[in-house]
Amino acid sequence: MLDLKLLRQEMTHVANCLATRGFELNVEEFNQLEATRKSLQVTTENLQAQRNAMSKQIGQAIRQGEESAALKTQVEQISQDLDINKAKLAEIQIQMNHFVMSIPNLPDDSVPVGLREEDNVCVRTWGEPAKFDFTVLDHVELGEKLQGLDFKSAVKISGSRFIVKRGQIAQLNRALTQFMLDLHTQQHGYEEMYVPYLVNQDSLYGTGQLPKFGGDLFHTQPATEEGVGMSLIPTAEVPLTNMVRDTILEADALPIKLTAHTPCFRSEAGSYGKDTRGLIRMHQFEKVELVQIVDPAHSMQALEALTQHAETVLQQLKLPYRVMALCRGDMGNGACKTYDLEVWLPAQGCYREISSCSNMSDFQARRMQARMRVKGEKKPILVHTLNGSGLAVGRTLVAVLENYQQADGTIRIPEVLQPYMQGATHIK
RNA sequence: GGUGAGGUGGCCGAGCGGCUGAAGGCGCUCCCCUGCUAAGGGAGUAUAGGGUUUGUCCCCUAUCGAGGGUUCGAAUCCCUCCCUCACCGCCA
Numbered sequence: 001m002l003d004l005k006l007l008r009q010e011m012t013h014v015a016n017c018l019a020t021r022g023f024e025l026n027v028e029e030f031n032q033l034e035a036t037r038k039s040l041q042v043t044t045e046n047l048q049a050q051r052n053a054m055s056k057q058i059g060q061a062i063r064q065g066e067e068s069a070a071l072k073t074q075v076e077q078i079s080q081d082l083d084i085n086k087a088k089l090a091e092i093q094i095q096m097n098h099f100v101m102s103i104p105n106l107p108d109d110s111v112p113v114g115l116r117e118e119d120n121v122c123v124r125t126w127g128e129p130a131k132f133d134f135t136v137l138d139h140v141e142l143g144e145k146l147q148g149l150d151f152k153s154a155v156k157i158s159g160s161r162f163i164v165k166r167g168q169i170a171q172l173n174r175a176l177t178q179f180m181l182d183l184h185t186q187q188h189g190y191e192e193m194y195v196p197y198l199v200n201q202d203s204l205y206g207t208g209q210l211p212k213f214g215g216d217l218f219h220t221q222p223a224t225e226e227g228v229g230m231s232l233i234p235t236a237e238v239p240l241t242n243m244v245r246d247t248i249l250e251a252d253a254l255p256i257k258l259t260a261h262t263p264c265f266r267s268e269a270g271s272y273g274k275d276t277r278g279l280i281r282m283h284q285f286e287k288v289e290l291v292q293i294v295d296p297a298h299s300m301q302a303l304e305a306l307t308q309h310a311e312t313v314l315q316q317l318k319l320p321y322r323v324m325a326l327c328r329g330d331m332g333n334g335a336c337k338t339y340d341l342e343v344w345l346p347a348q349g350c351y352r353e354i355s356s357c358s359n360m361s362d363f364q365a366r367r368m369q370a371r372m373r374v375k376g377e378k379k380p381i382l383v384h385t386l387n388g389s390g391l392a393v394g395r396t397l398v399a400v401l402e403n404y405q406q407a408d409g410t411i412r413i414p415e416v417l418q419p420y421m422q423g424a425t426h427i428k
Numbered sequence: 429g430g431u432g433a434g435g436u437g438g439c440c441g442a443g444c445g446g447c448u449g450a451a452g453g454c455g456c457u458c459c460c461c462u463g464c465u466a467a468g469g470g471a472g473u474a475u476a477g478g479g480u481u482u483g484u485c486c487c488c489u490a491u492c493g494a495g496g497g498u499u500c501g502a503a504u505c506c507c508u509c510c511c512u513c514a515c516c517g518c519c520a
Contacts, residue, residue, distance in 0.1 A: 038478085038479095041478060041479090041489085042478075042479070042488095044489085045478070045488060045489045045490090046489090048489060048490085049487095049489070052501080054500070054501090055446075055500055056446070056501080058446080058500055059445095059446035059447080059500090060446085063446085071500070072500045074500085075500040079499095079500075248438085250438095369476090379475090380475090
């Protein structure tokens with residue numbers, strides 16, 4: 001959510017800036033809403049002030065045993081007007097709120113201009129794609145050959161875009177998450193968290209999934225008729241970031257660095273036909289998430305650091321990758337800057353996204369009212385929030401299978417994972 | 429799920445229809461005093477929105493778990509919901 005004051009005062013600048021990410025701000029609609037809001041709010045507050053003052057008079061009159069009936073009828077009239085105005089104002093505020101909540105974040109100046117994926121800029125690459133002297137298999141063939149990826153059972157049990165992993169592959173999956181969590185907690189200073197997988201609506205508004213992207217989520221049925229159901233998390237970013245919702249933090253409590261391993265659930269509505277083969281796009285997948293809550297002055301350095309933390313996972317696994325700075329049009333709604341990590345997949349002969357690291361600046365903090373106290377400042381200021389995958393476990397598994405495959409269809413186990421596999425060196 | 433007790437400012441805790449944005453205490457900030465330390469005295473100390481100015485000044489409104497209701501007026505009364513605690517039941 002953007003700063004309403006900024007929106008009011010720098011409308012043209014904001015609109016132009018948003019246009020560079022492909023969002024058309026309806027200036028006219030906003031101005032109209034704003035004008036109506038202003039006049040309604042002023043009259044409403046004036047009426048309230050009148051009512052409060054006269055009610056006080058009535059109180060005094062009664063205490064002194066004076067007549068108060070005339071005053072009462074006057075106030076009654078005011079109250080009636082007030083009710084009408086209040087209702088109108090509430091309606092406008094709902095509209096305003098929806099309007100503002102639907103506006104994406106302003107991109108940072110350093111973000112490449114462009115609207116499509118092709119406009120993303122490669123910042124650096126790491127590692128060399130290995131050369132194979134045999135025909136490489138993709139992870140689906142490898143997984144089925146090793147009887148470790150069971151797509152048939154998953155379809156029977158749940159449907160498409162689900163997976164059953166078994167045996168050594170299931171274990172490798174577990175090894176990956178253990179390895180990632182250990183790395184981030186022991187080397188990168190994150191606190192390990194265990195969080196709910198079902199969250200309430202406030203949390204989803206806080207991190208920006210709602211109101212715009214409810215269709216990407218799985219929602220549970222309301223528990224009661226009036227009650228609103230909870231939703232399965234699409235990423236641990238939601239519970240982790242919402243830890244600081246409605247909180248004023250002391251400066252010395254920052255930065256807060258949190259990590260959690262959770263399943264993630266996405267409806268993938270609108271992605272029909274995309275990545276239908278294999279593990280790339282699942283309704284349920286696992287991720288080790290990194291979240292940082294920082295002083296706004298340091299958020300850009302924090303983004304670089306957080307991206308490094310995610311990169312370290314790939315480096316230790318010796319998986320070739322590249323870092324892409326997303327262009328304005330390709331970034332997620334709440335991000336002011338995003339780096340995607342793309343891992344090399346030999347079977348596809350291309351790099352595929354395995355992590356997305358974003359600085360959300362104050363976009364989520366404003367929605368969540370997550371603030372900090374600054375020395376010398378009277379008012380608390382909004383913190384900045386960042387998040388990134390460190391990494392998507394399912395896709396990392398794909399990368400390991402494909403990059404570490406051998407001519408006979410077996411898989412070497414990356415050295416750093418072997419301690420987590422009882423010292424095993426291969427999956428056969 | 430049942431019964432009972434509660435949810436008030438950074439924290440503790442009063443208030444139970446108007447004089448309460450909220451006593452008192454703790455904490456914190458500034459000042460004074462005391463040669464250090466301890467103690468003492470004084471002042472200040474919520475958040476959000478708006479008006480007005482762009483002067484960190486002033487004014488207004490809202491907020492005592494959330495949402496409704498009663499009333500001229502609600503932290504205070506009524507209803508619904510959420511949460512916390514205790515006991516019972518059930519259960520991984």
